[in-house]
Amino acid sequence: MPWAGWFLTCAVLVLSGCQRAAAPLPHDAYIWQRQWTPAIAASAFEARSHFAAYRVLAAETDKAGALQALVPDFAALARSRLPVIAVIRLNGGDPAIDASALRARIADIALRWRADGITLIGLEIDHDCATARLPDYARLLAVLRADWPKDLRLSITALPAWIGARALHDVLAEVDESVLQVHAVRQPVAGLFDRHAARRWIDGYAAISSKPFRVALPAYGVRVSFDAAGHALAVEAEMPRADVSGDARELDAAPLEVATLLHDLQRAGVPHLAGIAWFRLPGDDDRRAWSLATLQAVIDGEPLRAGFEVRLDVAASGARDVVLVNRGNLDATAPDSVLIPARDCSAGDGASGFNAQADARGWRFNAPPGALLRAGHERRIGWLHCGSVENAQWTEHETEQAP
Numbered sequence: 001m002p003w004a005g006w007f008l009t010c011a012v013l014v015l016s017g018c019q020r021a022a023a024p025l026p027h028d029a030y031i032w033q034r035q036w037t038p039a040i041a042a043s044a045f046e047a048r049s050h051f052a053a054y055r056v057l058a059a060e061t062d063k064a065g066a067l068q069a070l071v072p073d074f075a076a077l078a079r080s081r082l083p084v085i086a087v088i089r090l091n092g093g094d095p096a097i098d099a100s101a102l103r104a105r106i107a108d109i110a111l112r113w114r115a116d117g118i119t120l121i122g123l124e125i126d127h128d129c130a131t132a133r134l135p136d137y138a139r140l141l142a143v144l145r146a147d148w149p150k151d152l153r154l155s156i157t158a159l160p161a162w163i164g165a166r167a168l169h170d171v172l173a174e175v176d177e178s179v180l181q182v183h184a185v186r187q188p189v190a191g192l193f194d195r196h197a198a199r200r201w202i203d204g205y206a207a208i209s210s211k212p213f214r215v216a217l218p219a220y221g222v223r224v225s226f227d228a229a230g231h232a233l234a235v236e237a238e239m240p241r242a243d244v245s246g247d248a249r250e251l252d253a254a255p256l257e258v259a260t261l262l263h264d265l266q267r268a269g270v271p272h273l274a275g276i277a278w279f280r281l282p283g284d285d286d287r288r289a290w291s292l293a294t295l296q297a298v299i300d301g302e303p304l305r306a307g308f309e310v311r312l313d314v315a316a317s318g319a320r321d322v323v324l325v326n327r328g329n330l331d332a333t334a335p336d337s338v339l340i341p342a343r344d345c346s347a348g349d350g351a352s353g354f355n356a357q358a359d360a361r362g363w364r365f366n367a368p369p370g371a372l373l374r375a376g377h378e379r380r381i382g383w384l385h386c387g388s389v390e391n392a393q394w395t396e397h398e399t400e401q402a403p
Contacts, residue, residue, distance in 0.1 A: 025266055026052040026275040027299055028214065030087070033057070034070055039283030041076035043292055047281060050299050053083040055124060055179075055277060058109050060089035065097065067105045074116035083121040085155065086113060090127040096136075099143035106144070110152065122153035124179065129159075134167035141174035153177065157216070160185055160201040163208065172211050179277050180205050183218035183253060193218050193253040195261040202270060212274035217262065219278050219298075220289040221252030250370065255290060255330060259298045266301075290331055291374035297329035306332035306375070310392035312340070319347075319385040322365060322392075325378040334371040334379075335394035339364045344387025354381040362386070 029051050033040050044054065054077065059069045067088070077084055086109055090097060106123060113120050125144075129137045141156070148154055153176040160182065162168045172178060182198035202215055265273065278299075282289035290298075297304055307328030313321040324334060338354075342362035350356035353368035365382045373379055 022266060022269055025273070028053045028055055028085070028275060028277040029281040030055045030216070030277060030279045031057065031072070032280040033283070033286075036073040036076065037283060037285055039285040040281065041073050043281055043283045044073075044076050044080045047292055047296065048080040048082055050296050051082060052275065053085055053121065054080065054281070055085045055087050058086035058088060058113070058123075059105065061091050061097075063091075067102065069105070069109060074113070074118060078117040081119075083119045084113070085122040085124050085153070086110070086120060087124045087126050090125065092128075097140060099140050102140075103144055103147060107149075110149065120152065122155060122176075124155040124157065126157040128157075129162075131161050131165050134162060134165055134171055138167055138170035138174060141171060145174050155179060157181055158205070158213070160197075160205070163201065163204045168208065172209060175211065177212045177214065177274060178209065179214045179216050181216040181279075183216065183279065184222070188222075188224045188251060192222060192251040193257065195257045198261055199264065202265070202273070206271045206273060209272050212272050214275045214277045215265065215273065216277045216279050217258055218253035219255075219258070219282065219295050220280055220286075221250055222288060223250050252288075255294050255298055255304055259301075259304060262298065263301065291376060293329050293375035294331045297375070302329060304328075304330040306330045306373075308332075308335055308373075308394065310338055310340070310394065311378075312389060312392075315383065317385075319383045320389060321380050322382045322384065323378050324373060324381050326373040326375055329375050331372060331374045334367045334373050334381075337364050337366045338381065338392055338394040340384060340386075340392050341390040342384060342386035342388060346385050348382065348384035348386075350382040352379050352381050356382045356384075362389070 027050060029047065031040065031044065031054050034057065056072050056077065057070055058072070059067050061067050088102075088106065088109075110120055110123065125141070127137065141154075145154065154174070155177045156171070156175050156179070158168075158178040158180045160180070162171075180202065182201055183193045198215075205213065262276065265276075278295065280286075280289060282292050282295060294304070305328045306326055309325045309327055311323040311325055313323055315321055322338065322340060324338065326332065339359060340362045345358070345363065348356050348358065348363045350365055353371060355366045355368075357364045357366065363382075363384045363386075367381075
């Protein structure tokens with residue numbers, strides 16, 4: 001193309017607003033499980049193509065302030081071939097953290113992880129520091145930074161409550177990057193995630209941060225128990241807890257809401273935004289995390305939808321098992337009811353919490369409240385013994401949306 005023609009073409013593209021699309025944001029995933037299972041090890045391998053790095057819980061302080069190291073599945077991490085950031089969780093502010101002891105333990109962790117074949121590229125401090133104590137936190141980080149390995153990035157988890165605090169600038173001056181958490185940062189009664197609030201926090205943080213930062217987005221839910229006054233008593237996440245009872249509610253981050261925020265961030269070109277960090281990498285045995293299929297679909301920007309089907313499997317007894325399948329990419333609440341038109345029926349019953357009722361047209365299987373079926377998963381919801389059956393019918397929720 002002649003130079004004049006090339007220049008004219010470029011001018012037309014610019015004037016028409018057809019500029020080069022922003023590069024896709026890179027994605028990391030937190031692996032926060034304190035006990036690695038075969039399911040999380042399998043996810044770490046299967047999901048590797050969607051992530052630039054894993055951020056793995058490496059140690060956390062106990063009630064006495066002592067740092068207790070955790071032992072991840074080093075073989076599974078090495079098999080993923082992804083770089084790793086080890087995360088140190090500092091719980092609370094009392095007793096005061098011994099910076100020298102912490103520095104020594106961090107050096108030990110880095111040495112061991114690399115000896116076990118992990119490509120360790122950084123370390124993250126996860127400390128929900130009170131805003132008033134940010135000056136102390138800045139001094140702690142300065143002590144760590146003074147003798148920091150040159151080949152390890154230092155990052156921290158940041159909270160929206162810190163935005164506007166003078167000492168935040170001192171804290172950020174000591175790190176290479178930060179991860180802004182926009183989920184589970186308010187009282188549980190306010191919910192787990194609000195994309196409008198999250199966007200305000202992200203924009204506010206971008207306006208004051210001179211360092212690269214990532215945004216931690218949720219891919220999970222929690223069960224919270226409340227007392228009569230509405231105060232949270234206990235929270236159950238990836239691990240079951242016996243004390244979550246009474247007035248317990250399920251709080252979750254809806255994939256459609258999170259996908260909308262991600263889509264907006266990708267288009268907005270937020271200053272200093274270096275990527276996304278997902279909390280947390282799901283395993284098939286993690287009942288309160290999104291399925292891996294849904295997380296991958298959100299990252300890829302695919303339209304999200306459930307795809308329910310009903311399959312009838314013939315059992316050895318001659319009965320037919322009723323199996324509900326979700327062939328979509330969205331974890332979704334099961335249909336309210338599934339009707340199997342049938343004739344000459346002698347018996348039937350529900351399963352997995354579904355209630356079975358004989359119907360003039362056959363058998364109806366009614367779902368329990370909030371029966372979630374993950375993308376790519378199936379569930380036996382009952383059985384029936386009939387002479388003949390027809391294709392199932394069901395009442396389905398509206399579960400399709402393009403970000």
